[in-house]
Amino acid sequence: MRVGVVLEDENGVHGNVCTHFGQCKFFFLADIDKDKKKITGTRIVPNTAVHGGGGCIAVDEILRYKITHVIAGGMGMGAQAKFAQAGVQVFGYSGNVQKALDDFMNNALGRLEACREHGESSSCR
DSSP states (O other): OOEEEEEESSSSGHHHHHHHHGGEEEEEEEEEEEETTEEEEEEEOOOOGGGGSSSHHHHHHHHTTTTEEEEEEOOOOOHHHHHHHHHOEEEEEBBBBBHHHHHHHHTTBBBBOOOOTTTTTTTOO
C-alpha cells in the first residue's frame, strides 16, 4: 500500500504533518508492508497544485502517485468526498510524520473531521 502524508516542509519523516491538505507544499509518499509494519520505500514530491485550486486540485495531484491512504491535519468535505470516490481512506493527524506512520501501521489513527472554514458545503467537481 502507498500512504500519502501532507508535509509542512521537505523534512520527510522528521517533519510535521501539514495542518491543511490543500495548503501543503509537499507530499511524502510511503510504501508500506502493513503485515510486517515496515516502510519499504519513501519519496517526497512537490504539491504543484498548492499555487491554485486548493484541496480539490491537490487531490488530483496526489492521486497521480497511486496512493491508497492519506494522512492530513485537516481537509474540506469536498476533498474528502473526492478521496472516498477514488477508494482512498483518509486519516487525521497532528504532529510528527514518523509518529503518524507508526500509528497508521498500528491501526491507531482516527478519521478526519472537516476543516471549519470549509464545512459541509464544499464540493469538488
